[in-house]
Amino acid sequence: MSVTAQPSDGLSQDDLYAAAENALPGAGLGGYSLPEDVRFVIAEARGARLISADGREYVDYVGGAGANIVGANHPQVVAAVQAQATKGLHFFGTLNSTAIRLAERLIELIPCAEKLVFTTTGSEATAYAMRMARAFTGRERILKFEGAYHGNHDYASFSQFPAGPANYPLASADSGGVPMPLQSTMLVAPYNDLEVVESVVREHSSELAAIIVEPVQRVIFPDDGFLAGLRRIADQNHVLLIFDEVVTGFRLALGGAQEYFGVRPDLASYGKIVGGGGPLGAVAGREDIVELTNPRNKGNSDYAYINGTFHGNPVAAAAALATLDVLSEPGFHRRLNARAKRFYGDMQSVLQRHAIPAMVTGHASFWQFLFAGQAPRSQLDVLASDLERSKALDLELLRCGVYVLPNVRRFVSAVHTDEDLRFTLAALDAACEQLNRSINNG
Ligand SMILES: Cc1ncc(COP(=O)(O)O)c(C=O)c1O
Structure with missing residues (x-):
């Protein structure tokens, strides 16, 4: 962790944390609160490096939770944002030309997209996809997978963080404040288990609107045929299939998981990369489903209401178009994924x-350490690994100047340089040494 010139906004990191402790729960911005000896305030980004408020430099693998596939301040994206900002930061009610150009581009790139709607976040996108599925089928229940993350809304707040084996398909709420009547609208199955999925879907098909799946669930890769199996089960039982492509979209391939695995869902939800680092999401899919949100149909019983002040925000749309230009350069994903794969091998060494005794569970450009003998196939496999030790390793890495969140999937971006990767390997070397030392000391 090198120390560079002090950023010039005047307040020390300690001052900033004192203010944050007063104003923000856990002195954080949401679900994460790092231990005091490793936490830092980001002052600015330079490529894949972050500079903290006390002038320390970190190699960043959090990457804006995956949004920053071309880094946090890519010159093409910054230029597009600046150009748009001078023409207007925000409008509402009628169209803006940047959002239309983005919609056209997304429909070209996303295999299942015949039409789409914009949202502001990935959470909104999954919530709206569920609403559309319910409006289309006239059924209320949705099947999700244990351990899958679909955002922060009430329907998504079931069975993300199981403590142990569940009584499938009973869903359990992960958060206070989630109304108990919603529990009966969500069903849960283990990822990569087509047998359980098939029996749950068959039993509940008359009340089931859709299956929603993260095509790659956190760091768990789908077994061969799992996604195609979901497609078959959905078709045979006349329920819809929703891919939550908030992470996989534009990352696994330009056309996301649908292109990478060759399975086409009925609807797909997007966030993160789709906004090019700005707040923007989308739900794309079959025209007959997405058209239910057509405001000309207000008053119809199957009209699905969609609206948001910042939907189709022109600055985020400009960032998105510039990002998609970079991602569309020939060989972008092949190069990124091959580089990431070599890096995983080097970390494993x-x-x-x-x-x-840990493995680098790395696929395409996302990865994590797991203290387990083999790659996980389900959330229970992840829970069976030694999460305390992987957390300890991640915290050591943070101390050595590599920004990862403990036990959270992280990302290689297109702006990680060879020097960044070498720095990370040296930091991992030091982190392993420290980890072994602390185990030996007891
Ligand atoms: C798979 C998946 N779906 C949905 C979301 C929610 O997106 P957002 O945080 O933009 O609301 C996330 C966020 O991490 C995600 O990983």
């Missing part, structure tokens, strides 16, 4: 050198 470091772990082995220190006899650390």
Whole structure:
């Protein structure tokens, strides 16, 4: 962790944290609150490096929760945002030309997209996809997978963080404040288990609107045929299939998981990369479903209401178009994924050198450490791994100047340089040494 010139906004990191402790729960911006000795305030980004308010430099693998596939301040994206900002930051009620151009571009790129609606976040996108599915089928229940994250809304707040084996398909609420009547609208199955999915869907098909799945659930890759199996089960039982492509969209491939795995859902929800680092999401899919949101149909019983002050925000749309230009350069994903794969191999060698019994669960450009003997197939496999030790390793990495969130999936971006990756391997070396030392000391 190198120390560079002090950023010039005047307040020290300690001052900023004192203010944050007073104003923000856990001195954080949401679900994460790092221990005091590793937490830092971001002052600015330079490529894949972050500079903290006390002038320390970190190699960033959090990448804006995956949104920053071309880094946090890519010159093309910054230029597009600046150009749009001078023409207007925000409008509402009628169209803006940047949002129309983005809609056209997304329909070209997303295999299932015949039409789409914009949202502001990925959470909104999954909530609206569920609403559309319910409006289309006239049924209320949605099947999700144990451990899957679909955002912060009430319907998504079931069975993300199971403590142990569940009584499928009973969903359990993860948060206070979630109304209990919603529990009966959500069903849960284990990821990668087509047998359980098939029996739940068959039993509940008359009340089931859709299956929603993260095509790659956190760091769990789908078994061969799992996604195609979901498509078959959905078709045979006349329920819809929703891909939550908030993370996989534009990252696995330009056409997301649908292109990568060759399985086409009825609807797909987007966030993160689709906004190019700005707040923007989308739900794309079959025209006959997405058309239910057509405001000309207000008053119809199957009209699905969609509206948001910032939907189709022109600055985020400009950032998105510029980002998609970068991602559309020939070989972008092939290069990124191949580079990431070599990096995972190099990290694995470091772990082995220190006899650390962990694996780098890496696929395409996302990865995580897991203290487990084999790649997980379900959330229960993840829970069975030694999460305390992977957390300890992640915290050591943070101390060594590599920004990861403990036990959270992280990302390689297109702006990680060879020097960034080398720095990370050296930091991992030091982190492993420290981890072994603390285990030996007891
Ligand atoms: C798969 C998935 N779906 C939905 C969301 C929610 O997106 P947002 O945080 O933009 O609301 C996330 C966010 O991490 C996600 O990973």
